[in-house]
Amino acid sequence: MNLEIPDGLGDLLRDFTVSVLREKPNDLYDYAVEYFTTARDTRRPKEVPMYIIVDSDEEAGEPDPKMFQPKNTRNRYARRQSVSAERYDPEEDDDDDDRVVHPKTDAQRERLTEAVSGILLFRSLDSDQMQEVIDAMFEMKVKPGETVIQQGDDGDNFYVIDDGIYEVSVNVKGADKSVHTFDNRGSFGELALMYNMPRSATVTAKTSGTLWAMDRNSFRRIVLKSAFKKRKKYEHLLENVTILQSLDHYERMTLADALHPKIYQEGEAIIKQGDDADGIYFVEDGHIRITIDNPEGSEQEIATRSTGTYFGELALIENKPRTANVYAVGKVKVAFLERECFERLLGPCVDIMKRNSQLYTMYVGK
Incomplete structure (x- = not known):
C-alpha cells in the first residue's frame, strides 16, 4: 500500500506537539479535543518554534509564539518546494545500497554510543538498529562562532552533541533572539527531517566542540521507518x-x-x-x-x-x-x-x- 502524507498534516501535528509540550495539560485527551476544535473553528495558520530534543534532565527554552509574524508576511523563510514536495513512505522497502557506513575507531564508537544513549528519538530502536545509527553518523568538529544550521535552510542532517556549547536563536523582525543553550549534551535538527520543513531556528557553536551528524536519508530510513514498524508490530501484539x-x-x-x-x-x-x-x-x-x-x-x-x-x-x-x-x-x-x-x-x-x-x-x- 502506497501512503501519501496529506499536505498540512506535518504542520498540524507539529503545532499540536509543541502546544502540548508548552502547556503540559493534565488530561491529554480533553486538551486535544479543545485544541483541534479551536483549530478547526479558527483555521488560522500558526508559526511554532523548533522543538528541541534534549536529555530528560534538561528543558528546552522555547520562544514566545507572539514573537513570530503571521505566516503571510514572512517570505524569507517560506517553505521551499524542494522540501515540501518530498514524500517518504515507511512501508516501502529500502534498498540495502542506501545504508551508509562511516568508519570509526573504537574510541569514536565508544564516545558516540555514550552520546546517543539518552536520545529520546532512539529509544524505540533495537540493538541492530542502534548499530545502524552509530554506523551512519559521522563526526564534525566545530569552531566558536560557526553556524551549524541556519534558520530557513533545507534540513540536511540530524545532530547529536558530543561536547561543546551551542546557542539556539530565532530571527524575529530582523533581530536574532536567543531561545536556548545546549551545554555539552542534547540533539537538534529532527523536525526539518521529520516534517519536510525548513529549519525553524539557527544553531551556533559558542565554543569549540564535536557533533555527530546523520544525513536526512539515513535518519528517515532508520528512525522514521523503525518507528512505523514498531507501532505496527506492537499494535498487532496488543490486539x-x-x-x-x-x-x-x-x-x-x-x-x-x-x-x-x-x-x-x-x-x-x-x-x-x-x-x-x-x-x-x-x-x-x-x-x-x-x-x-x-x-x-x-x-x-x-x-x-x-x-x-x-x-x-x-x-x-x-x-x-x-x-x-x-x-x-x-x-x-x-x-x-x-x-x-x-x-x-x-x-x-x-x-x-x-x-x-x-x-x-x-x-x-x-
Missing part, C-alpha cells in the same frame, strides 16, 4: 491481549507508541520479588517462568507464560512491591510500559484488571 480489548484503535495506537523493547537472556531476572514496581511487561517473543521466595531461602516455581501475555500490572494497581520473581527462559523479548504511561494510558483497563486478578494463579502478574 491479541484480551485485557486490552476495551481500548479503541486510537488508544491502542497510543499505547503502542509508548512501549519500548527490552531483551533478556536465559536465566536473567526480569523482575525481582521485593523490587519497586516500575512498569508492566508484555511478552513479545519467548517464555518466562514465575517464582516466589520461600522463607527458607529457596524459590518455588508457580507458573510459566509465553508470547502474547503480560505481567507486572498488579503491583502497579495495588501500589505494592513486586511479590514474585520473573525469569527469562531462553532469549526473551518484552515490550515495556513505564509506570507513568501505565497510569495515563491504561486507565480504561484498570478496573477490568482488578476484577480479573482473582482468575490468575496466586501472585502471577505481580
Whole structure:
C-alpha cells in the first residue's frame, strides 16, 4: 500500500506537539479535543518554534509564539518546494545500497554510543538498529562562532552533541533572539527531517566542540521507518491481549507508541520479588517462568507464560512491591510500559484488571 502524507498534516501535528509540550495539560485527551476544535473553528495558520530534543534532565527554552509574524508576511523563510514536495513512505522497502557506513575507531564508537544513549528519538530502536545509527553518523568538529544550521535552510542532517556549547536563536523582525543553550549534551535538527520543513531556528557553536551528524536519508530510513514498524508490530501484539480489548484503535495506537523493547537472556531476572514496581511487561517473543521466595531461602516455581501475555500490572494497581520473581527462559523479548504511561494510558483497563486478578494463579502478574 502506497501512503501519501496529506499536505498540512506535518504542520498540524507539529503545532499540536509543541502546544502540548508548552502547556503540559493534565488530561491529554480533553486538551486535544479543545485544541483541534479551536483549530478547526479558527483555521488560522500558526508559526511554532523548533522543538528541541534534549536529555530528560534538561528543558528546552522555547520562544514566545507572539514573537513570530503571521505566516503571510514572512517570505524569507517560506517553505521551499524542494522540501515540501518530498514524500517518504515507511512501508516501502529500502534498498540495502542506501545504508551508509562511516568508519570509526573504537574510541569514536565508544564516545558516540555514550552520546546517543539518552536520545529520546532512539529509544524505540533495537540493538541492530542502534548499530545502524552509530554506523551512519559521522563526526564534525566545530569552531566558536560557526553556524551549524541556519534558520530557513533545507534540513540536511540530524545532530547529536558530543561536547561543546551551542546557542539556539530565532530571527524575529530582523533581530536574532536567543531561545536556548545546549551545554555539552542534547540533539537538534529532527523536525526539518521529520516534517519536510525548513529549519525553524539557527544553531551556533559558542565554543569549540564535536557533533555527530546523520544525513536526512539515513535518519528517515532508520528512525522514521523503525518507528512505523514498531507501532505496527506492537499494535498487532496488543490486539491479541484480551485485557486490552476495551481500548479503541486510537488508544491502542497510543499505547503502542509508548512501549519500548527490552531483551533478556536465559536465566536473567526480569523482575525481582521485593523490587519497586516500575512498569508492566508484555511478552513479545519467548517464555518466562514465575517464582516466589520461600522463607527458607529457596524459590518455588508457580507458573510459566509465553508470547502474547503480560505481567507486572498488579503491583502497579495495588501500589505494592513486586511479590514474585520473573525469569527469562531462553532469549526473551518484552515490550515495556513505564509506570507513568501505565497510569495515563491504561486507565480504561484498570478496573477490568482488578476484577480479573482473582482468575490468575496466586501472585502471577505481580
